[in-house]
Amino acid sequence: MNKKGLLGICLLLLASLLFAGGQKEGGAIAGKINVWGCFTELQKPLEKAVEIFTKENPAAKVEVLVFDLRDFEAKVAATAPVGQAADVIIMDHSLTRRYAKAGILEPAPAEIEQLVKTPGRYLTIAPSKCSYQGKVVGLPFFGGGPALFYNKDYFAEAGLKDPPKTVDDVYKYAVKLRKMDASGKLTRAGLSIRLTGPTGGTEKWGYIQNQYLGKSVVVDGKKDGTYYPVLDNEESARALQWHIKLLHGPDKSDDWALKHDAEGFAAGEVAMFNREAWVIPLVKEKGPNINFDVGYMQRDKYWRIYDWLVSACVPASGKKKGAAWKFAEVMQRKEVMEILYLDSGWIPSRRDLSFDNILAKEPRFKTFIVVPPGAEIYFDSTASSYTELWTKVGEIIQAGYRDAGLLNNMAGCREVMKKANDTATQILKSNNEYGE
Amino acid sequence: MNSFIRNAKKNHLLFVLCTLGPVLLLFIFIRIIPIIRTAYYSFTNYSLVIPKPALVGLENYKTMLQEPNFWEAFKNTAIITLACVFVTLTVALVFSVLLRRIERHSPIYEMLYFIPVVTPWVPATVIWRWLYDVKFGLINQVLEQLKLPNQAWLQNPEQVIYAIILVSIWKTLGYYMIIFSVGLKNIPDIYYEASYIDGASYVKQFRFITIPLLKPIVLFAMIMASIQFFQTFTVSYVISSEAQGSPSYECKVMVWEIYRNGFNFYKMGYASAEAMVLLVFILIFILIQFRVVRYEVE
Numbered sequence: 001m002n003k004k005g006l007l008g009i010c011l012l013l014l015a016s017l018l019f020a021g022g023q024k025e026g027g028a029i030a031g032k033i034n035v036w037g038c039f040t041e042l043q044k045p046l047e048k049a050v051e052i053f054t055k056e057n058p059a060a061k062v063e064v065l066v067f068d069l070r071d072f073e074a075k076v077a078a079t080a081p082v083g084q085a086a087d088v089i090i091m092d093h094s095l096t097r098r099y100a101k102a103g104i105l106e107p108a109p110a111e112i113e114q115l116v117k118t119p120g121r122y123l124t125i126a127p128s129k130c131s132y133q134g135k136v137v138g139l140p141f142f143g144g145g146p147a148l149f150y151n152k153d154y155f156a157e158a159g160l161k162d163p164p165k166t167v168d169d170v171y172k173y174a175v176k177l178r179k180m181d182a183s184g185k186l187t188r189a190g191l192s193i194r195l196t197g198p199t200g201g202t203e204k205w206g207y208i209q210n211q212y213l214g215k216s217v218v219v220d221g222k223k224d225g226t227y228y229p230v231l232d233n234e235e236s237a238r239a240l241q242w243h244i245k246l247l248h249g250p251d252k253s254d255d256w257a258l259k260h261d262a263e264g265f266a267a268g269e270v271a272m273f274n275r276e277a278w279v280i281p282l283v284k285e286k287g288p289n290i291n292f293d294v295g296y297m298q299r300d301k302y303w304r305i306y307d308w309l310v311s312a313c314v315p316a317s318g319k320k321k322g323a324a325w326k327f328a329e330v331m332q333r334k335e336v337m338e339i340l341y342l343d344s345g346w347i348p349s350r351r352d353l354s355f356d357n358i359l360a361k362e363p364r365f366k367t368f369i370v371v372p373p374g375a376e377i378y379f380d381s382t383a384s385s386y387t388e389l390w391t392k393v394g395e396i397i398q399a400g401y402r403d404a405g406l407l408n409n410m411a412g413c414r415e416v417m418k419k420a421n422d423t424a425t426q427i428l429k430s431n432n433e434y435g436e
Numbered sequence: 437m438n439s440f441i442r443n444a445k446k447n448h449l450l451f452v453l454c455t456l457g458p459v460l461l462l463f464i465f466i467r468i469i470p471i472i473r474t475a476y477y478s479f480t481n482y483s484l485v486i487p488k489p490a491l492v493g494l495e496n497y498k499t500m501l502q503e504p505n506f507w508e509a510f511k512n513t514a515i516i517t518l519a520c521v522f523v524t525l526t527v528a529l530v531f532s533v534l535l536r537r538i539e540r541h542s543p544i545y546e547m548l549y550f551i552p553v554v555t556p557w558v559p560a561t562v563i564w565r566w567l568y569d570v571k572f573g574l575i576n577q578v579l580e581q582l583k584l585p586n587q588a589w590l591q592n593p594e595q596v597i598y599a600i601i602l603v604s605i606w607k608t609l610g611y612y613m614i615i616f617s618v619g620l621k622n623i624p625d626i627y628y629e630a631s632y633i634d635g636a637s638y639v640k641q642f643r644f645i646t647i648p649l650l651k652p653i654v655l656f657a658m659i660m661a662s663i664q665f666f667q668t669f670t671v672s673y674v675i676s677s678e679a680q681g682s683p684s685y686e687c688k689v690m691v692w693e694i695y696r697n698g699f700n701f702y703k704m705g706y707a708s709a710e711a712m713v714l715l716v717f718i719l720i721f722i723l724i725q726f727r728v729v730r731y732e733v734e
Contacts, residue, residue: 068677070677070700073699073700074695074699074700077484077485077698077699077700077702078484078699080484081484081485098485098702099485101485102485102486104485185585195591196591196676196683196684196685196686197676197683197686198686200683255588256588256591256592257570257585257586257587257588257591258570258571259569259570259571267571269571384485384702385701387700387701388700388701388703391696391700391701392505395505402593430499
């Protein structure tokens with residue numbers, strides 16, 4: 001064979017190799033995509049999604065990174081606007097709206113939009129929470145509001161049987177369930193209140209305020225994208241006073257020098273507290289001897305249960321948007337949702353799947369998915385200034401908690417709530433989002 | 437090439453430009469330009485989610501002066517800086533003087549005190565977070581043994597700042613001890629021997645020999661420590677980070693306030709204004725230190 005012939009064969013071989021290398025196997029996806037999650041407990045369900053995705057797309061590689069919520073928010077804030085974020089970002093509905101408004105998120109393709117809008121597939125309110133101006137920008141992944149965790153042994157000790165059903169009952173139960181040592185120092189909280197961490201502080205104070213007022217901290221204005229606060233009223237002041245009475249004076253049932261929240265509950269220092277379903281696996285792991293059950297959110301004039309939604313979103317600047325949406329779709333599979341449910345405790349967004357096997361294993365999850373008749377689900381505002389607003393209002397409320405002078409002082413509580421209302425109004429105005 | 441080197445040697449300016457130019461360019465690129473851009477952004481409503489910021493004049497500065505969070509952060513930062521600079525440098529100086537007296541064993545102690553310095557800030561703070569824990573923390577366990585009430589070190593706004601100061605001092609003490617030890621080793625023994633013969637006590641030796649001859653080192657340490665503590669962030673951030681839903685009280689400091697406004701609230705323009713104020717304040721503070729201490733050194 002002459003030199004030209006040999007060169008020709010070599011070129012042909014090289015071309016066929018190149019062609020074969022660039023070909024997607026059976027139309028499958030090739031290359032690497034990055035996924036960022038807003039909670040560390042998402043690691044295992046996402047690993048399952050990666051396993052399925054890479055099995056179906058052997059040429060694809062997926063890197064998953066999960067963070068604490070606040071670190072996650074900062075990371076997305078620093079990278080998404082300059083097109084450096086991951087291909088799939090798993091974030092809550094307030095962030096989804098914020099980034100969609102800035103044009104940072106890619107509207108979902110028709111097949112994803114179809115999924116989101118399929119009746120009965122998700123919670124009824126979900127499609128609106130993962131859409132912006134009518135366009136779907138996220139695929140719902142999980143959510144779930146709070147319920148009352150209570151220690152059954154402490155209940156038995158205090159002669160209590162069933163969980164409290166009303167806001168007044170919770171108060172009375174808290175006083176009965178608290179424990180003090182010989183010196184009168186509180187050694188067990190009857191009800192653990194969110195005393196630090198202002199963003200969550202507003203949300204958790206709002207659990208009680210909602211039952212009095214029937215409205216959330218901030219409500220939608222008449223014009224789309226506008227909001228106004230509803231904090232300067234008697235009901236909000238009552239909610240503040242309710243907390244203050246559990247922190248100071250004769251009914252004091254919680255203190256800063258106790259462990260709080262899930263950590264305190266698992267350590268046996270807390271008799272009751274309101275939290276989401278993720279507490280179940282955590283307490284089982286960290287407090288295996290804690291004998292606990294879960295009851296519904298307490299009611300008053302209104303019965304409102306908080307909920308929220310976390311969706312998988314794809315940035316508009318992403319280079320592998322098709323693959324990213326495919327991965328988001330894989331996250332919806334039952335195998336992934338089951339791990340999400342059992343391992344992280346977060347409630348899967350899918351309502352068309354049966355999780356009876358999980359509920360049989362862990363019946364306490366049922367309280368988080370069955371909405372009791374008469375209760376209304378509410379979501380926090382989607383204002384783009386959500387974090388700032390909730391944080392600064394929370395700082396005012398938690399400063400109020402520390403002020404013993406507000407005990408039985410409704411006028412003082414009204415002043416605190418007026419200050420919170422003014423702060424919220426000012427934040428909304430400075431973000432051009434204020435409107436009644 | 438040879439003629440270029442000859443010309444460069446003859447022309448001093450060209451030589452300086454060739455040797456220091458690349459470094460200077462790099463410095464301008466990674467330091468000066470970001471500062472200029474930050475100064476520019478401080479006059480805009482730049483937000484991470486608003487692509488095109490508009491000029492708003494002095495609006496960010498006006499808002500900042502009326503914002504209680506800014507003043508709280510400023511006050512906390514000033515307290516932390518003053519307390520940490522004073523205590524760290526005083527204790528470091530005393531320890532290094534004492535170590536000089538046990539010169540044979542001093543490397544062992546220096547190494548021990550230096551361990552916190554080489555420990556990264558985050559794990560070091562996490563350790564302290566556990567020490568301060570209301571139920572399981574060593575500090576409260578000791579208080580319990582002494583029949584004293586548990587303290588909510590990290591939940592009480594009045595106490596959390598002292599918790600932060602203690603961690604910061606513990607973390608940086610070793611570094612300044614080494615700096616002072618090096619300075620002390622450079623003071624000739626002959627001065628001490630002469631004063632000893634003249635009957636000077638340890639206190640007088642310290643006052644009239646050690647302190648005056650150590651002043652340039654003290655100036656350096658004061659400036660470095662002031663810059664370091666004015667920029668404190670990690671301790672406050674890690675100590676108040678959330679653990680299973682029970683975070684600590686957020687002790688606001690300037691850098692955290694900048695971070696929070698920039699990355700949590702997306703108000704980059706406002707955060708830039710805060711950054712500029714911090715920069716100017718540190719510069720003024722350092723200049724005052726230079727003026728006061730350098731004058732005495734001269």
